Amino acid sequence: MPATYLLTVHTDFAAAHTLRDYPGDCSRLHGHNWKLEAQVRATALNDVGMAIDFKAIKSVAREVAGELDHRYLNELPPFTTVNPTAENIAAYIYRQMSARLDTDTARVSAVTLWETDRACVRYSEDT
Numbered sequence: 462m463p464a465t466y467l468l469t470v471h472t473d474f475a476a477a478h479t480l481r482d483y484p485g486d487c488s489r490l491h492g493h494n495w496k497l498e499a500q501v502r503a504t505a506l507n508d509v510g511m512a513i514d515f516k517a518i519k520s521v522a523r524e525v526a527g528e529l530d531h532r533y534l535n536e537l538p539p540f541t542t543v544n545p546t547a548e549n550i551a552a553y554i555y556r557q558m559s560a561r562l563d564t565d566t567a568r569v570s571a572v573t574l575w576e577t578d579r580a581c582v583r584y585s586e587d588t
């Protein structure tokens with residue numbers, strides 16, 4: 462079995478949303494300080510001994526988070542049609558990060574998105 466390296470970085474963003482069709486107060490405009498944890502799974506090291514530079518992962522995580530920062534999520538594609546739940550936002554961030562980061566030997570394996578200090582969702586497409 463090949464060696465596996467799991468690398469994790471954190472970043473955050475502030476954004477507002479309303480949950481469509483939600484039977485409660487979250488259907489009203491409100492905001493969160495979202496905390497994002499991104500995990501990359503790698504199977505090889507480079508000559509420096511790094512699977513992938515933490516700086517590279519943080520750069521992509523911050524780039525994607527930055528596109529959501531201080532925005533009303535319901536106005537941004539895909540959330541004009543997809544409800545901006547924590548689940549859907551985590552999946553969106555995962556796919557955006559994967560598209561920008563994945564290589565033959567390192568790929569995004571999970572995104573954990575904290576909506577509050579007490580609730581988070583972890584999204585993965587790993588089997």
Ligand SMILES: Nc1nc2c(c(=O)[nH]1)N=C([C@H](O)[C@H](O)COP(=O)(O)OP(=O)(O)OP(=O)(O)O)CN2
Pocket residue numbers: 480487491545546547548576577579580
């Ligand atoms: N599975 C999900 N459940 C909820 C989501 C979600 O995205 N996925 N979102 C919300 C709302 O966005 C809401 O803002 C969060 O509410 P809640 O977790 O209840 O947070 P509170 O701090 O208001 O509640 P406490 O009970 O004080 O922890 C709701 N659910």
Ligand SMILES: [Zn+2]
Pocket residue numbers: 478487491492493576
């Ligand atoms: Zn909310």
